[in-house]
Amino acid sequence: MLSSTREFATNALPPTQQRRARSRFARWLRQVSPSGWTGGVLLAALCLVAVAGPAVTGNPLAMNVPARLQPPSPQHLMGTDEFGRDILTRVVHGARISLGAGVGVVVVGLGIGLLFGLVAAYRGGAFALAAMSFVDIMLALPGVLLAIVIAALLSPRLGTAIVAVGIVTIPYYARLVWGVTQTVRLREYVEAARAAGASDFRILGRHLLPGVLPPALVQATLGVGNGILSVSALSFLGVGAQPPTPEWGLMLSQAQRFILVAPYLGIFPGLGIMLAVLSFNLIGDSMHDLVDPVLAASVRR
């Protein structure tokens, strides 16, 4: 992206200021764009809610049927649902679930995809052909649909939804890592390492992985956001989290049944999903401006 190259040029600091920027970390911080900072602050706030919030707000499953379907009020800032459960409490608990789900998706997808891509590109041969053909086939399917089918077949639970979405994202990581490794593995320093007698394992871990990691981490950051989005979509469709879990997507699907009597029910869970996904997209975008701008094109679909 050209915008980023221009940014790099303007970020060349005059010598006096450069001395002041003591460490590489400080220099790196200067390059983070305002949108990156916004995303970071947003994410920090969400993490705080996810970690500390549940202890403050109490039990998300506590019912109080006489106080059901109440609009937002001082007692219930976001109102109550059809069982009189406090929406704020449930939304706060949902933050923990959704952030965890997003990270879980990336652990599955990045973990397996990274391994596949690295080994396929390094070993080449029949294994690479088989692995990358499989990746191409997976990419030739609409991902959301595939995840829905997998989750439904594996008995619908939050855990299976996370695994299903993770599986569907494997090919994206594998393809990216494969492409980057292809270009890196022929460099002289890899050949030098091999000539010096380094084992395959050492070459992969010490010489190829560091080159692959930055673009993979950018992809992973965006992947957490997309994972949150997809897992909540699966829960919304009924093949993810099951009641009474305070999962945002599930809360929305339950809210839709009361759309005529209590339209406010659906506002906050959805807002939670959007802010969480937005924070990861903001961070991912500014990270991708920092990492090799040429690679950026392949990271962003």
Next chain:
Amino acid sequence: MVRYLGRRVLILLPSLLLVSMLTFVMIRSAGGDPAELRLGLHASPESLARVRREMGLTDPWPVQYVRWLGGALGGDLGRSYLTGSSVTDEILQRFPATLELALSSMLIAVPLGIAAGTISAVRARTVVDNVSMLGGLVGISIPTFWLGVMLIIVFAVWLGWVPVAGSTDVHLGIYPITKFSLIDGFLEDGWDGLWDAARHLVLPAVTLAGWPMAILARHMRSSLLEVLHQDYTRTGRAKGLRFVRLVWRHAFPNALIPVVTVAALETGYLLGGAVITETVFAWPGVGNLTIQALASRDYMLVQGAVLLFAVVFALLNVLADVTYAVLDPRIRY
């Protein structure tokens, strides 16, 4: 060109074959007894065994798969476990509605997305650009189903401008002719029918358009920015071309090439997104059918629907590659 196209379609066949195998194995290993589904929980073991034999479920998997594939190649996707009706018919009944929704969404997303991206690129690093790109970021962050629900609340519940869900009012669509709600509405009720169908279509179409519009705007912006920094645009500037003419005649068409590819790919993703949107709006399309089939464990129907989505998705991928090759003379095929 023809050879290139032929090669692309040939590569497609083995991957579709593998997709069909994968779905088949996945669905068979999920368990569940279709015979029990058909007969209910209280059926006698003898009749269950008979129905299993009739449905061909006693044969080994490979035999079942080859039989299913043979039928699929001839356009017969088997019989629904639940109702016994033809899967091909069920899907064809619903497909026009999905197609209508997807096309309407692209009709909204493509012009608006390209316009937003173009304005952003031309006015790069101004307030207009920032607002439009923030909009794009929100567009890819917003959950489709939430957008749908919010639009329903505002435009259907509060303002009452459009209906809450469905594709037509009850009196329409009993005898669908083309199965496209807009055309059927017009054929049955004239302009009133068309208006009614359009009112039903607008919210789901807008909901589904959000994501591709944001993606297209982002791609258009970066593509146009790249072109605007190329040598030939500088030459154009140097010889005194007016900026508007420069953008419109020289930069815009070239910047559009990769965006057209993205648009074709996005149409494929749209079909996946349609599953969610159709559920929110009770839109009678294939996505809705798939979810219902999954819920009722009618796996024959699921299998057929997945194959259909895979075929359409793959064809759109080929279309994307081919348009790229046609539009960009630098590509050798």
